[in-house]
Amino acid sequence: MEINYIAALGFIAGTLTTASFLPQVLKTIKTKETKDLSLAMYVVLATGIFLWTVYGILIGSFPVIIANAVSFVLASCILIFKIKYG
Numbered sequence: 001m002e003i004n005y006i007a008a009l010g011f012i013a014g015t016l017t018t019a020s021f022l023p024q025v026l027k028t029i030k031t032k033e034t035k036d037l038s039l040a041m042y043v044v045l046a047t048g049i050f051l052w053t054v055y056g057i058l059i060g061s062f063p064v065i066i067a068n069a070v071s072f073v074l075a076s077c078i079l080i081f082k083i084k085y086g
Contacts, residue, residue: 007063014067021074034082042079049075 028034049072056064 010061010063011066014063018067018071018074021071021078025074025077028078028081032081032085034078034085037078037082039079039082042075042082046072046075046079 024037028037049068053065053068053072056062056068
């Protein structure tokens with residue numbers, strides 16, 4: 001079985017960047033506090049991540065698709081909490 005090092009690198013990078021959202025999501029769920037978060041930043045970020053997901057689908061890159069799809073869900077959670085709790 002041959003290891004595709006480029007794909008492995010993509011999955012590792014995607015895992016790390018996606019995991020970076022978890023502390024903020026967990027803190028937001030726990031405290032329901034979002035006043036210090038920028039609504040505009042999360043709207044732009046979620047839109048950009050969504051577009052990266054579409055791009056990954058169009059080029060058929062699983063690391064790009066998976067990392068960005070999960071990141072989009074996490075960023076959207078924060079965005080929803082920001083809209084709900086202000």
